[in-house]
Amino acid sequence: MLARRGEPHPELLQQLGMPSFRQRLPWLGGDLQTLRDTLRPVRLPSDRGEAIEIAVPALPSGMAGSGHLLALFDRPQSTRQARGLVLLLHGLGGSSRREGLRRMACALQTAGFAVLRLNLRGAEPGRHLSAGTYAADCNSDLGPVLLRARQLCDQLGREGVASRGAVPLLGAGISLGGTMLLNACLEPSHARAPGQAVLDGLVCTSSPLDLAACSASIERPRNRVYQRWLLQRLIRQTLADPFGVTVQERGVLNGEKGQSPPATIREFDAAITAPRWGYGDVDAYYAGASPLSALLENPSRLPPTLLLQALDDPWVPAEAAQQLAANMSPSSEQRIQVLLTAHGGHNGFHAIGGCWGDQVVARWLSKFGA
Template structure:
């Protein structure tokens, strides 16, 4: 779909044995947990307009002055302490970037400091985080890199005019309704059950408490057992949407991307065998683009679709501490920073 990896000095993605197929690529870090050095990130509270706070974790570059600041967002049910954000942050810091691993509302270390939960369209929360990041490093370019739903959040932020110098999304839903249907397939029953348990625990720990209808949706005899049912009972009403259908329509960036709404330079990476997030919507977008944008050139998104890689897997031979996707993201952002006068 794109010659970008070659232009950035990376080989085409190849699956690493024994992690063959979308499911094993997806589950690799669960079945064989990553070993990280001690986490020396500095926890930083970010005030929100409603008096609550988000928590960001600042990873400084391994040596010298940073060439840019990257806001890294986790996926559904995750946090800034999760293996995906930590692995990407480690790769970015090794190449000279400062990194802010942001916990979205109600996630990770920020759970006690904010009422409610996040959603895919949460610009009211992300706006203060972006402004705070700009104040933290006013002379550096600010990039956003999102994993899974974190990438959707960033795309919505960029489409909404929040101030980024570049965006990256990895394995991110462009159409939330299509993604919900995918999770409801019988083959994905275990995945959905695992995610629902994480969402249930996260929501039950809300310091603002729960309405009785919410508690019944989480714990009652007819409790929500699917992502769609959770979004209907919790996410949509908490964020002021009339229904889950309204939420999915408003928070799915595909239509705006197809309409050509402006974005900063943007990289969209996805695997054709992703078992969680179907690649179809990104293929639809790629087919509609008049041409592939170069690395950081022009307003069109750069689309990279690999045949394999699973959901935020991309485990390739010779990976070391960073997967192939991490290396692609780092190389793309390094080139972008050079084009903007950094590095």
């Protein structure tokens, strides 16, 4: 399903009981929509997530040893049984504490879902638990996470007045977190049984489908402030590794011995991400970890999936989502829905009454709730 040129998709929005997206003053345009939470933080309840540590193996490159990822488990706001469990992943430079992710988690809790907010490898507040950093395709980490999430689904199904089977396992990914979940769903070994989808439903908000195009977009002169902010977070996160970094990595990141530190996300990925995750170079990483080709060739491996993308996103170009929507067959449209909006920025979607995007995510996933 496609909203051409960012026009509302009336059929899908009508099914969700949602109005078309309208920007809220003064947050007009992609940049202000993107920066709204930074410029004017929203009020959120105290974080009462239950800490869960999930064991993960060593990185494919063999650096350091195995470790753990930290996840925060949030119960539904109501006292009734959970309608399902949503595995919620942050994006590049994010964590379980970021306002956009916590705000989405609150919307899902209000809708009756339990939520598992995962801190990816190297992200605070779980930086001390594992060596290395995450990547767009980190299936070796997400495999154990999915297994633990299914155990929680079984536990939630046994709770309450009437015991029942496991509740649905759903996914929601913000930016690069959505890319990771798409790649996890395309990995057959993660399936609960042959032919079964990894998740029961998935929503990806502002998620890169073509990493090379996304990298080129963030390198545009207009985005130099964004790129500098992301790079500073990534370099600081990498150097803070309590398990250590190699002499070569430290030299590159600190600009030692006449070297210049990474000036772009691509240079960081070439020096750190690609070799750590077993890719020969950054081009191989971008090609191998971009889900667009696999989605075009074989969308049947996905669960029912919604891709939400704004045309004025300053970070993630919309062309890949448009290409996917334009080339879907009638059968693949049953698996993938693409909702494009003219405005909304990068995981912004700030409208009168709150975040329109969060409500789309909660209502769309509610179709699969118990």
